[in-house]
Each structure stands twice: as structure tokens, then as C-alpha cells.
Amino acid sequence: MTALLRVNGMSLSLSAVRLLSEISFQVAAGEVIAILGPNGAGKSSLIKCLNRIFPEAQGQILLEGRPLAAFTQRQIAARIGYAPQRFAPIFSYSVRQFVELGTFSGAELAEGQRRTGVDQAIEICGIQHLGQRDMASLSGGELQLVLLAGALVGNPRLLLLDEPTTFLDPAFQLRVLSILKTLRDRTEGQTAVIMATHDINLALELSSRVIGLSQGRVSFDCTPREILNGDLLTSLYQSKFSRVSVPGRECGFIVPVA
Amino acid sequence: MWFYCAGGLMIAKPHHALLWILAVSMGALLVAPFLGMQSISPVAALGAGLPETLAQILYSIRIPRCLLAYLAGGALALGGLVLQALFQNLLASPFTLGVASGAAFGTALYFTLGFNFAILGVGGGSIFGIGGAVVTIVPIFLLARRRLSPTEVLLAGVVLSMFFSSLVMFIQYLSDYTGILRITRWLMGGFDVVGYQAVLGIAPFTILGALVVQSNSARLNLMALGDDLATARGVNVRRVKPLLILAVSLMIGAVVSFCGPISSVGIMAPHICRLLVGLDHRRLIVATFAGGGALVLVCDTLARTVIAPYEIPVGVITALLEGPFFLWLLYARRWARTEVLA
DSSP, X not given: OOEEEEEEEEEEEETTEEEEEEEEEEEETTOEEEEEOOTTSSHHHHHHHHTTSSTTOEEEEEETTEEGGGSOHHHHHHHEEEEOSOOOOSSOOBHHHHHHGGGGGGTTSOHHHHHHHHHHHHHHTTOGGGTTSBGGGOOHHHHHHHHHHHHHTTOOSEEEEESTTTTOOHHHHHHHHXXXXXXXXXXXXXXXXXXXXXXXXXXXXXXXEEEEEETTEEEEEEOHHHHHHXXXXXXXXXXXXXXXXXXXXXXXEEEEEO | OOEEEETTEEEEOHHHHHHHHHHHHHHHHHHGGGOSSSOOOHHHHXXXXXXXXXXXXXXXXXXXXXXXXXXXXXXXXXXXXXXXXHTTOTTOOTTTTSHHHHHXXXXXXXXXXXXXXXXXXXXXXXXXXXXXXXXXXXXXXXXXXXXXXXXXXXHHHHHHHHHHHHXXXXXHHHSOHHHHHHHXXXXXXXXXXXXXXXXXXXXXXXXXXXXXXXXXXXXXXXXXXXXXXXXXXXXXXXXXXXXXXXXXXXXXXXXXXXXXXXXXXXXXXXXXXXXXXXXOHHHHHHHHHHHHHHHHHHHHHHHHHTTTTSOOOHHHHHHHHHHHHHHHHHXXXXXXXXXXXX
């Protein structure tokens, strides 16, 4: 399978602090990759290197076989959607306005096409009823769905999601999960997803591969099944975990044990 | 519906509001030159019936003064709008970030050192003013790149503003009595000019700066979300941000060198226009320039008519408006959060 994104020996230092070291992995079209790791492991930094929010990253990042530096920022945005972990708007954007801002990378498209793209993203995330609401008035869960919709505009080939379910109640977590599954179905498995997450069960349920990140280094890169069979999580988080069997769920549930 | 009610105010819809702002702004520009201690009839001015003295007042004093006030107001307002978006800070302005104080220091230094030169037709005062603005904004920009919070960036701006204001005071202290008076009066802001030299002095910088800003209006929409999201959505922030900061420095430096540091416009005009025309910078930039120009023009017209034959420094009037404005803004933002959604 041709790699949509290939990362070779990527490192990142900011203000003389080493955040990432010798990161290597690749992503094929349609793959869902979860990045697990304790707080401060470098998950968000890794995500931000992949769409050049952190241009300081050293090493090789190839998108569609070409170095990331060969793309303009607008070309990158047309291919890679991004939903941040947090967003506190200063100005009173409405939800629709915010999602529409995602059409900047598709400036060459006709107005109608761009509007359709916005409508589709809003529909996939099920936030039609929030269209005219002020972003600042949204709950944490609603905000996360809006951020996801903003990332989906323009049908990017790769989605970067930075902790998409953090701070969400179980109902919203399930909605995010459902949206990602819908997206997978609609794009016939063509849209790849890389998500940084603390939610081990979401990672096991949705992803085809899991990358463990510890102190800025890749500690493992394996399938969800391989995680279940070893002590990878224990060594990653320095905590014990137990697996609870649940009917109809192959991976069961992973819970931390005191 | 053509109008909607918000916070007790009747506000036109955003695209209509822009047309209203432009119409009021142009109206102010057309009417203001005829107002003053000596009223001048527009009818007489259009015909050939204007006495020579009045013609001289109109064409050599009033019109250049009104044009200068309009351009200066537009540039100061636009500077505030751009800085608020770039630093995601509602209190950012050429004053709060110290740009105006830096420009004032540069210009005061030029006057005090007794320089008198021009390079390629650009006066030394403007060059020193622009230099002062750049010297102030560059550290702010570098601090912002180190991912400081908007509050920390604002704090750095306030500190720099105080630093350069202190340097201006030091220059005043070293000056002779005439120099002290001159600098003090200039610091209060004013458009007391004869002829078009000052207008021609700031027009190229103002127009060039405004064009640079307008050509990046779609990018500004995204940059107001923060650098990370703007980059993720396709803006080359590392290229666009310095360009816009340079454009603001050019505008503010040139305006301050001729007109003095006129406060408050850079805060008031962008906020009023944002409430009226919404958040889309493609409309907002035009509205803010026109609105800021009209605001300063009206203030200047009041300045030279309220206690005529005496004149109030225009900076005093704009500063007086700032307090009541912020109280109104606190009230207005309550409804803006839910209703001004263009």
C-alpha cells in the first residue's frame, strides 16, 4: 500500500527543549492511527509537526511522496484537516462562520462547492442546530464537534485530531466515535486519521494501528490486538491495566488498576 | 428583515451597515470642510462666488486638514483592527502595544536633534516615526512567537509604551522652553496644517498599508483564530504576520510623525465596526478605515468649533470618548455574543 504520509527520523526542539526524537512511522490511505502516551509525551507536538504548525521539525516528512516543504501551506491545508485540543475564541464567531473558515484552502472552488462542503461537514457532525450559535456559548462537547466539522471541510485525505474526546461526557464520546465511523464509510476508507488521545478504549475500538509515545520517542507501533497481548500499556503509562470482557466487543475494555 | 434590534439599538444588517458607514463617512468628509468658526456655503464654493479669503481658508486650510484627519483616523483604526486580529486581543491597539509611543519617540528625537532631511521625498520625521514604530513592534512580535498568552503580549506592549513615553518625557526635559511646548502640543494630537504637504506625506503610507491589509483580509479572518488554526487552515503565518506588522508600522509611524499620537481611535473604531458589520475582515477592513476616518474627522471638527476661536487638541476629545465607549462596549458585547452573527 502506498504511504499517504511517511515520517522518517523526525525530531523537534523548541526553545532549546527537546520535544520529539527520531520519530518514524507511515500512514496509508484509510488507516486510523491512534497516538497514546502520558501527559507531556509529545502527542500534540507530533500532530502539529505533520501540518507544519511547527515548521521547526527536523527530519523527513513526505506527504503523497513529496517533502512537506514542497507544498504551500494552503496545499497542505487542502490535504490535511486539523482539529485542535483546545480553542477559546476571542471574537464572537458563529458556528457556521467558524466552519466556513475551513474553506480558505479551497479558494479555487466555486462558491456553491464550498457551501456544499460546509453543509456536508456540519451534517456529518450533526450540528445543524448550532449553526447560528456563538462559539463562546458552546459546551465542551459541542465545541469539540464544531472543531471536528471545521477539520472535515474540503474532504481532506488526512485528519489530525488532537485529543478529540478529552473533556467529553460518554454521550459525546460516542458521537465522536460514530462520526469517525461515518466518515470512514462515506469516504470508502480513503480518509486517514491520526488522533492523539488518552482514551485507550477509543484507540482500540477505532484504530488500525496504535503508536505509543513516551518522552518524545516512539515506544511501540503495533496493532490493537498486539497491545492486548503484551505489557506495552503498562510500560507506557507506568501503571497497571486490566482487561474487562464485554460481549460483542472484541477488545473488551481496558481499565487502569490501582 | 432589513433592520434588527440589538441591545436597544437599531442596527442594519452587516452588508447594509457597511454601506451606511461608507455613506456617513463620505458625508462627513464632504460636509466637514464647510464647518468652522467661519462657516462657508457649499453653494458659493461650487460657484464662483467665494471671496478670496474664504477660498483660501477652504482650499488651503480646511480641505487639507479634513483629508489629513480622515486619513490619520482611518490608518489608526485599521492599525488597531489588524493588531487585535494578529494578537487575538480585544485591547490591542497602536497605543496599548506601544507602537504609537515608539513612533512618538522616534519623531520627538528627530525634532530635538534638529535634523531636517528627506530621503526619496519622505520626510525625516516620518522615517524616524516609522523606525520608532518598527523598533517597538518587533520585540512584541518576537515575544508573541514564543507562544505567550494574549495578556502577556499586551503587558509587554504596555511596558514598552511606558518605556518610550518615559523617553519622550526625557527628551522634553532636555529641550528648551519652545521645544517643550512644541512637543507637548504635538503629543496631544492635531491637524493644524496649511497646504497639502502633510496629506501627501502620510497618504502613500496609509494607502499602501491599507492595500496590503485588504489584500490579506481572508487570511486575517483565520489569523484572528490564532496562529495554530490559521496555519492549519492554510495561512503562511510566518510570512503574512511580519508583512501585516510592517504595514501597520508604516501607517502608524507616518501618521504619528505628522499628527501626533491620537489615542483611542484604534480601539473604538474597530469595535464599533465589528459590532455593525460582523467579523468578516473582507468587509470589516473597509468599514473600519471609513469609520475611523469619520470618527477622527468629526472629533476634529468638534475640536475646532466647540470653543472657537480656541481649539481643543483632537487627542483630548478622542481620549475623553474612550471611557464612556468602554462602558458601552461592555454592555454591547453581551448582545453581540448572541446576535451579531453575520
